[in-house]
Amino acid sequence: MVTNNIPARASGQLRSYARNAEIWATLETVPGFTNAVAIADEATAMLEALEQKQAELADGFTVETILEVGQIPPSWLDSIAARAVDREAVRLQLAAVTSLRGAAHGAVQNIVTESGDEILSVLGERMAAVVGKLREAVTELGAANTPAEAIELGTADAWKKIIDLVPEYQRLRLAQATVHNSVGGRWAESWQRAKKGKAGGRDIPFSSYAIVKNLDEVFPKFGYVHPDDFSPWSHDVTYFLVEILKRGGDLWLPTERELSAMLVERREFFDAEHKAARDLYKRNIREYRERSDAGEFHPEVSLRLSYEIRAGI
Incomplete structure (x- = not known):
């Protein structure tokens, strides 16, 4: 109390x-x-x-x-x-x-x-339980993506399960944000860095490594989206949960230590892939273009290198 x-x-x-x-x-x-x-x-x-x-x-x-x-x-x-x-x-x-x-x-x-990380650890365990139930309900939905489709396919009960889980999901997310922003310092900084993708200076709804662990896999254009097309999913949390889980999104609620490590890991991944793409371009432009067109490099890396190419690397 x-x-x-x-x-x-x-x-x-x-x-x-x-x-x-x-x-x-x-x-x-x-x-x-x-x-x-x-x-x-x-x-x-x-x-x-x-x-x-x-x-x-x-x-x-x-x-x-x-x-x-x-x-x-x-x-x-x-x-x-x-x-x-x-x-x-x-x-x-x-x-x-x-x-x-x-x-x-x-x-x-x-x-x-x-107790910041201790709090987030407990909240993370609770979030994992909620996400597990959400994932089961989304599986039960089948091909349905809306309440109307769920009724038509006979999976309306699954949609109701999702709706019933949304309030707890939102309370946990609010608590997560409160911890990061209340502690301040590097905690608030990591919270902001996790939302590095911006559209016209605005945060992209639900788009954060603190929410979706494999964000750059399910939303490859996260780092350079445009204001006129800045979100790949609905702004409604219920629809978002259905969409992200169907995309294979890994919803989590990490501790600050886990989130910081994740951000470092992704930065190192992009830096390493960017170096490999840049070296290949300098060595063999044709091969780079073929492999880039084939989607071998992450879109964020390809875009970053395209800027450098235009600048005359």
Whole structure:
């Protein structure tokens, strides 16, 4: 359960996580997190009670009151001592509980700061389960690509299964984006690099190595699409899921470490293929063109080399 006890000076990362039930539920599996949140909540309640008690410790009989009444109450001196003891006790208690709550908040913040990949790992396992069910449902669809076609082919139940899975799929994707952008730094950078394909400066819907592991295989023009033809699939998430799985797309939700390694691997692949194509072109232009026309080189490599050829490499 998401706590309402978020300190005023809490980091933006903690605040973002507290607003996302998927992330918070994942954090609750991290050792020490639930205990720290419970202590922070309990300490806050104790502080409220102590502050109320402090406010109720009135001054009792003042000099002005005694002069007005015209007599010294028998218990006056004893009450002064008792109130002084009570005030000091409450002061010490407030200090102790405030320190305890601060330590609990610190523990919560430390776990949040250090658990990015752990959160993504758990979210990734959940995503794998959802994708497995989606893949089964898409297989059951047969040749159907729309609800109408599913009804006509008698596979409407499979389409309904997909629709029922979409909300959880979207919640997991939102949590994934929240983790990357809340951590910031290289995490936010890898999140953006995973979406390197741009169309007129816009992100291409659902096109990211953080979503589709084999993106450049199912969407070869990912790196150089044009504004007038910038997406190979529907912008509707249900249709996208059907289309990408039928194309053989590998949907995943990687940790930051896995995503960074994937981006390095793809960059190295393209650099190596580009070098091989460039060397072949310099060595034998005719052979390069024949092999390029035959689709031997990835479209992104061929386009990159065509720019260089026009520039006079």
